[in-house]
Amino acid sequence: MSDARPVFYVSDGTGITAETIGHSLLTQFTQQRFETDRIPFVDTPDRAREAAAIIRESSQRTGLRAIVVNTCVDEELSRILAESGALMMDVFAPFIAPLEEELGSQRQPRVGQAHGIVDFDTYHQRINAMNYALTHDDGMRVDYSDADLILVGVSRAGKTPTCVYLALHHGVRAANYPLTEEDLETDRLPAKLRPHKHKIFGLTIDPDRLHQIRQERRPNSRYAELSTCKSEVAAADVIFRTENIPVLSTTHASIEEISSRVLETLGINREMY
Structure with missing residues (x-):
């Protein structure tokens, strides 16, 4: 057993966004110890299941529920990741609905787009x-x-x-x-x-x-x-x-x-x- 809580930054792209935001959040809890890992390019159901297995194993090994900071835009991938039993923190979820309402249009999820070569x-x-x-x-x-x-x-x-x-x-x-x-x-x-x-x-x-x-x-x-x-x-x-x-x-x-x-x-x- 370990007293360091396992934390995973999971993304369908590089994982940079998830790691940056997740790290900023964790620094607010200086009394806690964390064991962090990044799992990038989770862009297929098979990759999501592999990631879920890794996350589930870390919870069993440490005896502590894992935390997942997730920037996967595909809802199916997020559902598979949630089967790991970890605390899921979807970075985009709180912002999508307000933006759709304000802009009057639905989002068009694009896997791995956050750090793609746009320009x-x-x-x-x-x-x-x-x-x-x-x-x-x-x-x-x-x-x-x-x-x-x-x-x-x-x-x-x-x-x-x-x-x-x-x-x-x-x-x-x-x-x-x-x-x-x-x-x-x-x-x-x-x-x-x-x-x-x-x-x-x-x-x-x-x-x-x-x-x-x-x-x-x-x-x-x-x-x-x-x-x-x-x-x-x-x-x-x-x-x-x-x-x-x-x-x-x-x-x-x-x-x-x-x-x-x-x-x-x-x-x-x-x-x-």
């Missing part, structure tokens, strides 16, 4: 943004004329994963620049960044947390020493204050929150799909 231009924009993020990672290229934004901070402050998220989810061309020891010797932005000051957003982090992250990357190195982390973070914060750069601590913030704050602060509005 090729938007899709290619996201792919191009990802390529941009990869080629402008860690200051590898400093031609920022085409950048939508530039994340600046000390090494391991969360710049790269945030840039990747912004590219994949919003199609934003995000570059990042790591402040080096030489950069941190002054209280001003590096000369190469000054022409793009209006695009810059600073990321800071608690030195103790930075120490932990760097220890995992380069154990017992000068780079990972707590004193190094403290001095670098302090110097970077001086630059941000002197240059009046908007800044956010990544210590306890998720990538999603960081990205939303950056976009809002810099006035960039991009639809995800």
Whole structure:
């Protein structure tokens, strides 16, 4: 038996919507422990029965009723999943009837449509943004004329994963620049960044947390020493204050929150799909 409640994100597509919504819901119950799993592409009755068997087995194994966050649009698939005996949470159900009434038309369920390639231009924009993020990672290229934004901070402050998220989810061309020891010797932005000051957003982090992250990357190195982390973070914060750069601590913030704050602060509005 286990004290971790089994939770499944089930979808006829990628499962991203179910997982995103489900995770947001579960974070409201910090006193509980959850064992989560995603079951994507449940788009046929056979796949639904396989998923139901997995869900049923988890309830038997843990002695706790499983929870299913479901975004399958086919009612037959949802009925089969419900045979697992789990608590079913249909993400779309509460919204369909009000929308049908308001719009004066019936829905037309399309399996796997939520994350399909609806707009090729938007899709290619996201792919191009990802390529941009990869080629402008860690200051590898400093031609920022085409950048939508530039994340600046000390090494391991969360710049790269945030840039990747912004590219994949919003199609934003995000570059990042790591402040080096030489950069941190002054209280001003590096000369190469000054022409793009209006695009810059600073990321800071608690030195103790930075120490932990760097220890995992380069154990017992000068780079990972707590004193190094403290001095670098302090110097970077001086630059941000002197240059009046908007800044956010990544210590306890998720990538999603960081990205939303950056976009809002810099006035960039991009639809995800």
